[in-house]
Amino acid sequence: MRQFTAVVNPTSGASAGAAALLGVARLLREAGAGLETAYSRSLDHARQLARDAGEQGRVVLAVGGDGMAGAIGGALSGTGVPLGLVPAGRGNDFARALNLPAEPEALAGVLLHAEPRPVDTIEVTSAVHDRTAVLGSVYAGVDALANLHANNARLLRGAASYYLGGLRAVTTWRPARYRLTLDGEEHLHHGYTVVAANSGYYGSGRLVAPDARVDDGLLDIVLIAHAPRRLFFSLMNELGTGAHVRRPQVRVLRAKEIRIEADRPLPYGADGEVDATLPVTARVLPGALHVLC
Structure with missing residues (x-):
């Protein structure tokens, strides 16, 4: 059974993220999965939490919107660590592109049973973003x-x-x-x-x-x-x-x-x-x- 670490959006998604995670978390635990929740202090902290969880062999859940998904997905890019999304932001556009369900029961089913799918990421390089x-x-x-x-x-x-x-x-x-x-x-x-x-x-x-x-x-x-x-x-x-x-x-x-x-x-x-x-x-x-x- 999969072991999850849910990293929750530190800013606008904090309360919405906690609410979105609540129903999914109950279903994951009822199915026998392990779940830890980590509230990050910033997107950089969220990236580090995701890397740490991945090194422990856990599936990382990005709980929030596209900024949170992008930060955590970017941190896991190239590592082989599986990423799950719990959409809880303004846009949720990457979740939409993946046709992820919004209902907790269907989403929990994906997180528990879906095989990890390889998708592309974008490497961004600028004066602010170094790869x-x-x-x-x-x-x-x-x-x-x-x-x-x-x-x-x-x-x-x-x-x-x-x-x-x-x-x-x-x-x-x-x-x-x-x-x-x-x-x-x-x-x-x-x-x-x-x-x-x-x-x-x-x-x-x-x-x-x-x-x-x-x-x-x-x-x-x-x-x-x-x-x-x-x-x-x-x-x-x-x-x-x-x-x-x-x-x-x-x-x-x-x-x-x-x-x-x-x-x-x-x-x-x-x-x-x-x-x-x-x-x-x-x-x-x-x-x-x-x-x-």
Whole structure:
């Protein structure tokens, strides 16, 4: 029977994470599994708790949102330690990409019985991130600014915080000029954002890269070019279904590695965490993480 260590989000997900874990924990213990719970003081502490649990031969549960999943998944990337997810955040986009169930009974069944599946991770390198691995996507532009606003929202959660954060970001945005290097080939881009997607979802359920797969060894590079704000708002609405990729202002490329530079210090985000500015390099690590799903 599996032995689990649940690492709970130290910030906004602490109370929500504890609540989400409660029902699942009871079911795991009733089935005979061992479960320890660790409340981290920071994401760095969460990474260390995950590494320590993995060294003890335990399955690590990331309890929280995409930031927590990305931090712990990144810490376990390349180690062979199985990761389980208990979604309890604003977005839960990587869990969504894996089609994880929300109901405690179904989720407990996955954690108890599913075979670990190898999925890709993204190695992020910049002045702030020294070869840090994340799970879902790296994005640089108006969406990173919107994510920053959403993270700072105190009264709203989920899709509403992302949507209002997006409105605030777009109204003050001026187009950026990007220089992109994809597998050694340079591309110029003028517009709103660049997204290097391992998972198809970001921003609380927005299907930014409909054809992205977490196990194909490639990043889907989504480029949204300059357009009038009214058109961009229409495009934002289409992110819910992925229909935006049919617009002429959107290009999708694929690469194993991308370096993103811009004509000014733009923020970039990685798995919901926005704490750095360009330039940044993102490189796919094929099959580097084993996830229960």
